[in-house]
């Protein structure tokens with residue numbers, strides 16, 4: 352059995368072998384492959400669909416298999432197709448799974464399109480249930496996501512430097528096979544989203560606005576914590592997370608079975624708009640464009656945290672920092688995306704709220720970019736963006752809380768500091784207020800307001816559960 356209050360776990364620990372060979376891959380560690388297909392499925396016939404789920408279980412990659420194939424790849428270069436299968440709340444209902452065997456989570460059960468379901472999103476125990484805390488408008492979503500989605504099959508292939516065409520052929524073949532398996536009446540493919548990791552000249556993964564991404568994620572495995580320690584230590588920020596922040600027991604599986612809740616959101620990015628707006632902000636503040644972008648994101652494009660210095664240059668995955676010496680956001684603005692989505696002690700510094708509570712909000716991000724690799728298109732709103740995907744133990748307490756109470760909140764930490772300029776969503780009946788930015792990095796009384804945002808649009812998504820392999824096999 353896994354002790355859910357533990358961290359720094361060794362994936363090869365013989366005592367955890369049965370759990371890690373039953374837990375799906377990708378949760379504790381990114382699968383690391385550059386090309387993926389996200390296949391959204393709707394079931395037609397419960398019995399045929401259950402048979403399909405059971406057969407899919409045979410090709411799903413467990414956490415242990417993921418580790419073993421990574422070891423083999425390092426030794427021989429041999430690639431392995433990574434496969435994961437997730438089910439939505441509607442999916443469990445469509446499969447007629449007994450309630451006692453279905454995972455329990457308020458958001459998962461309701462589904463992302465349910466705007467009437469209320470959530471407790473107020474900090475410090477003020478219970479003010481809020482409907483539609485994400486400020487979503489499903490009318491704006493792509494057609495496929497507006498109807499019921501029951502399952503998400505994820506295929507990924509091809510490591511950094513691998514032939515992309517070969518990787519695309521491998522994942523496309525898996526999609527074709529899936530379509531054939533469904534065609535006997537089990538269901539249909541609703542849509543396929545194609546992901547492709549973008550990389551900079553030194554191989555770091557970047558997102559479409561050009562910033563290094565996936566730098567700061569909570570870590571569970573000893574190998575990842577050892578690497579983070581070697582990369583800067585844990586003096587100012589501890590990246591570890593108890594495994595119970597990411598996985599929960601799976602009531603549908605065996606005694607050692609665990610799964611994880613997933614938030615999936617297709618986020619379209621306006622690359623031209625972001626670049627032009629950054630240039631305008633740089634002019635308005637009298638700073639260069641690199642710094643303006645870093646104030647918005649919380650890190651420079653190369654990953655250097657703007658709370659640490661006013662110029663880029665570190666080009667590494669440094670993560671051992673907090674905002675202790677920057678209470679008011681003169682170096683890293685209170686609105687900046689990285690600070691909003693992980694305040695690294697701000698709620699403790701401001702409100703005395705226990706740090707364990709703030710840390711318990713953290714999510715494990717495993718998104719991938721979609722659309723053309725051109726980072727500088729001439730026109731606005733090209734078909735490009737982020738297939739945002741994160742794992743957690745409780746959707747309401749983690750993703751929904753972060754998105755609503757931190758990113759969408761114009762008054763987080765201080766009145767009228769504005770929304771997260773990247774991830775913040777504005778409710779239809781509210782207006783966008785400007786954020787507060789320093790005009791001279793780190794200098795008191797140098798702040799100016801400037802409104803930045805609306806370069807990311809939600810195009811559709813759903814909540815899922817990643818069941819254990821034993822649950823899938825006995826579905």
Ligand code: HEM
Pocket residue numbers: 558559560562563564565566567568618619620648650688689690692693714716736737739750753754758773774807
């Ligand atoms: C298209 C939309 C988005 C873009 C372009 C984006 C980009 C980035 C970048 C460049 C970073 C800094 C690198 C890193 O620490 O990994 C970051 C960090 C982060 N983002 Fe996003 N992001 C987006 C949406 C979201 C959303 C919707 C959420 C959750 C509500 C989110 C949560 C986080 C978190 C938790 C971090 C880590 C912050 C830290 O620990 O310092 N992001 N994002």
